[in-house]
Amino acid sequence: MKSADLLADAFGRIHEAVHDVVDGLTAEELAERVDPEANSIVWLIWHLTRIQDDHIADAAGTEQIWTADGWFDRFALGFPAGSTGYGHRARDVAAVRVDPELLTGYHDAVHERTLSFVRTLTGPALDRVVDEAWSPPVTLGVRLVSVISDDLQHIGQAAFVRGVLRRH
Secondary structure, eight states: OOHHHHHHHHHHHHHHHHHHHHTTOOHHHHHOOSSTTSOOHHHHHHHHHHHHHHHHHHHHTOOOHHHHTSHHHHHOOSSOTTOOSTTOOHHHHHHOOOOHHHHHHHHHHHHHHHHHHHTTOOGGGGGSEEETTSSSOEEHHHHHHHHHHHHHHHHHHHHHHHHHHHHO
């Protein structure tokens, strides 16, 4: 298996899990929280998608789908265009309320861009340093694994919230 195929498979599993979690939920259910300080499903999926969009665009040297394709305007969250959810507080989480179709539409667009990018990668490309602010510097391969790890953690959290909400 080539590195590109492995990465595409990992991102594909995230994509499927996003749709599994959102499927059949209303905007109100997506925004529910298990307590006032907890993250909602909609915030978790928006955040994981924003991080993926941000990091893939940076690695590919392209503009983020969020701004390039008008998702920032369609979501109209009131955050700066560069906001990814990092450092958000409870009131910021509560502000993320959108229809399921908009949420999955943005995720689908980012997923397609991600696949287009990772399918071009070869082993040597993964060794390219993309962030020298860390010691050791972060390579593209490490950055992509980091995005996959972060996305999997957040989609797992969203699935847990869905399970809790469906029990009541």
